[in-house]
Each structure stands twice: as structure tokens, then as C-alpha cells.
Amino acid sequence: MRRSDRIRLDEAVALRRERFGALAYSYRDRQLLFIDRRLLPFVSSDGGRPVGEIADELIDRGDLQEDAVPHLMTVLEGLRRKGIVHVVV
Amino acid sequence: MSSYETLHHGLSAPICLTWEVTYACNLACVHCLSSSGKRAPDELTTAEARALIDEWAAMQVFYINVGGGEPLARPDFFELMEHALERRIGVKFSTNGTLLDRAAARWIASTDYVDVQISLDGASPEVNDAIRGRGTFQHARRAMELLAGEGFRFKVNHVVTRRSFDQLDALYELVTGMGGQLRVTRLRPSGRGAAVWHALKLTQEQNRRLYAWLRTHPDVLTGDSFFHLSALGAPLDGLNLCGAGRIVCCVDPRGDVYACPFVLAPEFRAGNVRERSFASIWRDSPLFRRLRAREVEGRCRSCGAYGRCHGGCMAAKHFTGASLDDPDPECVFEPETGPTSTLIPLPLTPRPLRPVPLR
Numbered sequence: 146m147r148r149s150d151r152i153r154l155d156e157a158v159a160l161r162r163e164r165f166g167a168l169a170y171s172y173r174d175r176q177l178l179f180i181d182r183r184l185l186p187f188v189s190s191d192g193g194r195p196v197g198e199i200a201d202e203l204i205d206r207g208d209l210q211e212d213a214v215p216h217l218m219t220v221l222e223g224l225r226r227k228g229i230v231h232v233v234v
Numbered sequence: 235m236s237s238y239e240t241l242h243h244g245l246s247a248p249i250c251l252t253w254e255v256t257y258a259c260n261l262a263c264v265h266c267l268s269s270s271g272k273r274a275p276d277e278l279t280t281a282e283a284r285a286l287i288d289e290w291a292a293m294q295v296f297y298i299n300v301g302g303g304e305p306l307a308r309p310d311f312f313e314l315m316e317h318a319l320e321r322r323i324g325v326k327f328s329t330n331g332t333l334l335d336r337a338a339a340r341w342i343a344s345t346d347y348v349d350v351q352i353s354l355d356g357a358s359p360e361v362n363d364a365i366r367g368r369g370t371f372q373h374a375r376r377a378m379e380l381l382a383g384e385g386f387r388f389k390v391n392h393v394v395t396r397r398s399f400d401q402l403d404a405l406y407e408l409v410t411g412m413g414g415q416l417r418v419t420r421l422r423p424s425g426r427g428a429a430v431w432h433a434l435k436l437t438q439e440q441n442r443r444l445y446a447w448l449r450t451h452p453d454v455l456t457g458d459s460f461f462h463l464s465a466l467g468a469p470l471d472g473l474n475l476c477g478a479g480r481i482v483c484c485v486d487p488r489g490d491v492y493a494c495p496f497v498l499a500p501e502f503r504a505g506n507v508r509e510r511s512f513a514s515i516w517r518d519s520p521l522f523r524r525l526r527a528r529e530v531e532g533r534c535r536s537c538g539a540y541g542r543c544h545g546g547c548m549a550a551k552h553f554t555g556a557s558l559d560d561p562d563p564e565c566v567f568e569p570e571t572g573p574t575s576t577l578i579p580l581p582l583t584p585r586p587l588r589p590v591p592l593r
Contacts, residue, residue, distance in 0.1 A: 159322065161247065161294040165240050168249070170296035172324055172347050177249065177296075179240060 146222040148197025151233040158229055169229055187221055192233035244480045244526040247293040252484040252495040256303040261330050262585035263366045268498055269425040270303040277487040280310045287318050289512050297324030306333040319347055328391060331377030343384035351389040351417060352377050357404035361397055367584035378412050388414045393421050395434040396576045402447060417455035422496045423553040433578040438570045462546040462562045465539035475544050479525035491515045493525060496549030532559035
């Protein structure tokens with residue numbers, strides 16, 4: 146996933162906040178996924194801002210380590226491949 | 235963090251919420267978990283049931299597992315399911331198939347968020363009907379054909395027993411050959427299941443073979459039913475933990491909330507939705523708080539497989555008179571405790587199919 150990508154949840158996916166982050170449930174294929182709290186600002190951004198911008202803000206606030214960003218992008222890419230999130234075009 | 239550590243202390247709402255909508259059933263299967271047969275006079279009314287669905291929607295319950303009794307015996311069944319779907323709650327319902335007609339099959343196929351599982355406890359009438367009642371194999375098969383005819387990918391739920399174990403491959407072929415998906419679940423000594431437990435539970439050898447069979451059939455669903463078998467090696471697909479009161483609960487036809495559908499016993503009743511909101515019961519009932527705080531103690535804690543099975547099924551222990559700190563009665567490391575014959579006479583006979591009890 147590129148820093149300039151904007152993402153939104155698939156319309157068939159519901160997100161429920163939990164203490165560890167959130168549970169995502171896809172009504173399309175009945176997948177249940179655990180969403181780590183560090184991913185929440187990205188998956189709930191509704192395509193409003195590029196993921197790189199969200200990451201920068203989290204780093205500035207001290208909520209995210211800079212060296213964790215590549216891994217987060219890989220995880221987001223995995224969610225995209227599973228159809229949980231889409232890149233807004 | 236493992237899924238066990240993540241889920242052990244509970245969630246804001248259940249992942250797996252079973253709703254037994256009625257005790258009415260036109261069958262009387264010998265292993266019925268809820269000892270169903272007659273409708274209870276004080277079952278939730280339509281208005282109460284709709285309000286309960288509204289509450290679940292507010293809690294963002296993703297889907298409900300609807301059972302009974304026979305759910306289709308409830309005259310307002312479709313109204314309630316439509317209500318759930320309108321509130322974006324997916325429906326997975328279990329049926330014996332006898333009341334599923336073409337109109338029902340069409341309605342099911344027309345929805346996006348309904349899953350149906352038809353109960354079938356053998357690949358032949360001889361094996362199935364001894365457990366579920368004469369003629370039920372053909373009724374279930376007809377229901378499968380109706381759903382397949384509508385292009386709907388149904389599921390078949392099979393409670394695997396020592397009598398049906400050798401038919402697993404045949405059942406798999408039957409179900410997948412009709413475009414369906416097989417789900418196998420564990421026999422529990424709950425409800426009428428207590429009376430047939432020793433006659434129908436798998437032998438230890440069958441349990442070991444089942445574990446291997448499931449490992450080679452990843453498309454077969456289990457509903458996390460056999461996590462006690464994960465002690466044998468690589469964990470089976472699923473969360474592999476007892477979710478009672480943590481991620482699972484059951485609401486019975488009267489609105490009583492239990493820790494799981496397999497422990498419909500006073501000790502595991504957390505409250506009633508006529509007296510307190512479901513959300514309040516789920517979040518704050520003393521029973522559920524205790525279950526979320528407890529760990530299995532005893533011998534299991536020093537077992538090398540504890541991290542894979544976490545002590546097994548609470549219901550199986552409770553209804554066999556074991557302590558909740560004892561190993562699961564079907565622990566793979568425990569010795570065989572009874573005869574290994576696969577044709578032990580059943581102490582119960584399933585009642586023949588009867589007309590649907592009317593309200």
C-alpha cells in the first residue's frame with residue numbers, strides 16, 4: 146500500500162470497537178477479523194485522508210513508532226486483498 | 235497477543251449469540267441439547283423478540299445463530315428474521331428441514347445475510363433416523379434439494395457420533411455433491427444428550443481419527459466444536475477456547491440468558507431479558523464476570539497441551555459430573571472409560587414426526 150492511498154471499509158464490513166481495537170465482520174464472506182488498535186485510525190478513515198498522512202499524525206502525537214509504519218502498511222495491504230478495505234480511486 | 239489472551243476477558247458484545255426461539259419441535263431427537271418438544275407457554279412474544287433484536291443491533295451484534303426447538307415452528311419466524319436483517323444482523327439458522335417449503339427456500343435464497351444449516355446425523359436413513367426419527371433423513375434431503383434448486387449454498391450440520399463416524403466421508407460426498415457445505419459438531423451430554431452420551435460419544439480412537447480427518451478437510455466447518463482435540467497437535471481452525479460468557483452466550487425461548495447453548499442449567503443462567511437488559515446481563519452479570527476471570531486449574535495447567543485446548547468444554551464437564559477444573563471428559567490423554575462398541579442400544583427412541591404445535 147502506498148502512502149498516498151486513501152482507504153475505506155468495504156460496504157459489507159461492520160466494525161465494532163473492542164478494548165484491543167476492533168472486530169471487523171464481513172457479511173460478504175462471513176470473515177471475522179481482529180483489528181489492532183493501531184490500525185483503527187486507518188480503517189475507519191472513510192477515505193478522507195491518505196494513509197501516509199494519518200501515519201505522520203500518529204507519529205507526531207507519539208501514538209505510533211516510525212519503524213512500525215512499514216509493517217502497518219503491509220497489514221493494510223493484507224486487509225485490502227481480503228476485501229475488508231478498498232483503496233478509494 | 236494470542237486470540238485466547240485477546241478474548242479471555244470478554245467482548246463488548248458476543249461474537250456467537252445463539253437464540254433458541256422456541257422449544258416447539260415436531261421431532262424429538264434423542265440427543266437434543268434443549269430437550270425440545272413442546273412450546274413453553276411463556277416464550278418471548280413477538281414484540282419482546284423484536285425489542286431484543288433492536289438491542290442486539292444497538293450493541294452491534296454481527297449475527298445471530300437461531301435455533302430451538304424448530305425455529306420454523308414459530309409462526310412469526312420470518313417476521314423476526316426480516317427484522318434482524320433490516321437492522322443489519324446476519325442470521326444463521328438451524329432447522330430439521332421438515333417445515334422448509336419452496337416459499338421458504340425462495341425467501342432464503344433471496345437474502346444476502348442468511349445462512350441455513352440442516353441437521354442430518356448420518357449419511358443413511360438407518361443411522362440418521364435412529365437418532366432423529368423415522369423419515370427425517372428424507373425430509374432433510376428434500377430440504378437440501380429445495381435450497382440447492384434455488385442456487386443456495388446450504389450447510390448441513392452433523393452431530394458426529396460413534397454410530398455415524400464411519401459415514402463421515404459418505405456424508406461429505408453427499409453434501410458437497412449437492413453444492414452444500416458440511417459442518418460437524420460435537421455431541422454434548424446436555425439436555426437429552428445426557429441420556430445417550432455413553433451410547434453415542436466417540437471412542438478415543440474415533441476422536442483421534444476425527445482430528446486427522448478434520449485436518450485434511452479444511453472446508454468442513456466445526457463451529458470451534460472440537461477444540462479439545464487440538465491437544466493432539468497443530469490446533470484446528472478456530473479460536474480454540476471455551477467461549478462461554480466470554481464470546482458466546484445463549485438466549486432461550488423464555489428470555490433466560492445462559493453462558494452457552496450447551497449449558498442450559500440454573501448454575502449457568504446469567505439473567506433474564508424481561509428483568510434486565512441483555513446488554514446489562516452480558517456486561518455485568520456476576521456469572522459472566524466470573525467466567526471471564528477464571529482459568530482452568532488442576533491437572534490441565536501442567537499439561538503440555540493446555541495452550542491448545544485450555545482445558546476443554548465446560549458443558550461436557552458439568553453434565554458428566556466433573557469439576558470445571560477437571561480435564562474434558564473426552565480429553566485425548568485420558569483413558570477410554572467405556573465400551574468401544576459402535577452399536578450400543580440407545581436408551582431413548584426418537585418420537586415420530588408430528589404436526590407442528592400451534593400457538
